[in-house]
Amino acid sequence: MPKVNRTRFAVLGMLLSGPKSGYDVKQEFEERLGHFWSESLGQIYPALHRLHDDGLVSVKVEQRARRPERKLYRITKRGRDEFRAWLAEPAAPVGVRNELLLKLYFGSQMDPSQALEHIERCEAHQMQLRSLFKAFESEIEREAASREQLVYWRVALLSGQHVNRARLAWCRDARAALESLMNEQGAAPSEKSHA
């Protein structure tokens, strides 16, 4: 298993669109990649230091009138080369760890009504996500620097939307399954206390 450090390249990639401070990098992760990637400041600052040690970025301290000073990191030629090499490599599959499904797998240990609550929470969350994605649609239209970039941003967003729709559809199916289970048990109450 070719274990590469993804934070390293995620941060490096953020610098492609121009020199940035660690703080800027964090902002951009949250604003634009929030639905498929995240990095904390506790990862970003050390990553920038390491990138500098390795010569993939250069630093310059920027002094601004009446604003705190900050370090602007700029990607170097070597940085670009290494980034492109990383881009070409196959992506590792997403690690799956879904706590909701884990709990539902053990659903027979709880009340069906409790299981239903879990699903309703998921449904509410996915509805919110749907709105966010909707708002994002117009935002990337405005902010993309080129036709090419817009296409790739749309592709990334589209993935979120497809999965979001799938989760919403699943919530409906799951609710239906649990409701019919509750009807069955309500109609024919077998012994439950020692299950």
Add this chain to the structure above:
Amino acid sequence: MPKVNRTRFAVLGMLLSGPKSGYDVKQEFEERLGHFWSESLGQIYPALHRLHDDGLVSVKVEQRARRPERKLYRITKRGRDEFRAWLAEPAAPVGVRNELLLKLYFGSQMDPSQALEHIERCEAHQMQLRSLFKAFESEIEREAASREQLVYWRVALLSGQHVNRARLAWCRDARAALESLMNEQGAAPSEKSHA
């Protein structure tokens, strides 16, 4: 943020269906929860020791003729109680870290044909997954111990299938978007070398 140890409860949950060894627990994770949860032996053994220290499981060494001996862990009353309490709590949302989308987000740094390869790899992987899910459908039908358990297992599987279908649909959309981008650029080749 109420940080609870999920491995602890995942392992504890595995013992609900009867006493098991650490090795058994690992098997069951792989066979039945593979698509939404995983635990390594390096987590499972220490987790069982801690569960024992905390009185949530009991141990018994099982001697078998001409087979290596093993430790059978059995969930205790307290274990069941704590497990049920954990089940009732809201599940943490899935942490998102999708390396494929990260690379595609930076797609304008590579050849569209390279981006296309990334998508085709994803598509191939999702096709395999689809077959696995299909096979799983009949397996849970055979192995569920009760009607109730079957419903919950079906709900968990259904989630995998919905998301799998969404990813396949996205692969098709993404391929189409990239192919039309390649046509545009092939027809009107603007300067590319310094992008």
Add this chain to the structure above:
DNA sequence: CGCCGCATGTAAGAGGTTACATGATTCG
């Protein structure tokens, strides 16, 4: 004055994978 936003960093600690270490038994 106190809080918020900007800005940089470190340290502690949890969580997680992999490799290592050991040993029995079974099957070809």
Add this chain to the structure above:
DNA sequence: CGAATCATGTAACCTCTTACATGCGGCG
């Protein structure tokens, strides 16, 4: 005999989040 499976465990090593520590400037 050697490889695969069963079986248990530890150690090293990443990764990641959180909390802590510090300081400036603007705003109410």
